[in-house]
Amino acid sequence: GAGVSQTPSNKVTEKGKYVELRCDPISGHTALYWYRQSLGQGPEFLIYFQGTGAADDSGLPNDRFFAVRPEGSVSTLKIQRTERGDSAVYLCASSLWRSYNEQFFGPGTRLTVL
Amino acid sequence: QKEVEQNSGPLSVPEGAIASLNCTYSDRGSQSFFWYRQYSGKSPELIMSIYSNGDKEDGRFTAQLNKASQYVSLLIRDSQPSDSATYLCAVTGAGNQFYFGTGTSLTVIP
Numbered sequence: 001g002a003g004v005s006q007t008p009s010n011k012v013t014e015k016g017k018y019v020e021l022r023c024d025p026i027s028g029h030t031a032l033y034w035y036r037q038s039l040g041q042g043p044e045f046l047i048y049f050q051g052t053g054a055a056d057d058s059g060l061p062n063d064r065f066f067a068v069r070p071e072g073s074v075s076t077l078k079i080q081r082t083e084r085g086d087s088a089v090y091l092c093a094s095s096l097w098r099s100y101n102e103q104f105f106g107p108g109t110r111l112t113v114l
Numbered sequence: 115q116k117e118v119e120q121n122s123g124p125l126s127v128p129e130g131a132i133a134s135l136n137c138t139y140s141d142r143g144s145q146s147f148f149w150y151r152q153y154s155g156k157s158p159e160l161i162m163s164i165y166s167n168g169d170k171e172d173g174r175f176t177a178q179l180n181k182a183s184q185y186v187s188l189l190i191r192d193s194q195p196s197d198s199a200t201y202l203c204a205v206t207g208a209g210n211q212f213y214f215g216t217g218t219s220l221t222v223i224p
Contacts, residue, residue, distance in 0.1 A: 033212065042118075042202050042214030043158065056211060091157055101146050101206050105157040 004106035012112045021077040021109045025094030035091040082113045120215035133190040137203030146206035149188045151199045193222040
């Protein structure tokens, strides 16, 4: 079946602009995760959804970052007033709730803030 | 102290040798442990999961877990050039978060 998909694959924006990154999880996966990965680092947890609700958003760096999953499937990560330090690859992953958290990653969105 | 620590490498092994990758974690309550492979410019790919002490084998890969020592390792037998990648250790913490290490870069030399 289809894996996790993310759009866009690349996003270039200017400092101060607003961006939205989209994630479409594997069909039937109830858990969805957002991560941020900088060069040479492991993925850094941002937020986790179980169904429609954010079960844990403790990784969001500040209030410029927000994520939604209104129907329990597709999720959107929203970044306001982007800063150059937001430049990174944003990864989305999904998992079956009962599969001991084996997460499957999408291809990522590379965000560049000029 | 970081939640998950890995030697960043780079680790170089000749083709056909055994590659040994190590990871330590800080949360004694962690229950689930994973190894991901990440090729340059690509997203992480799950290769092994382990949940109980001991060894788990899958093809050329063996994961080893020692909860008392808070240590998890990955052995790759008969290493191939296509195994050259960064290997990420991940551990589940409280609240279903994943904590990733910074990864170990492996190069298999033909």
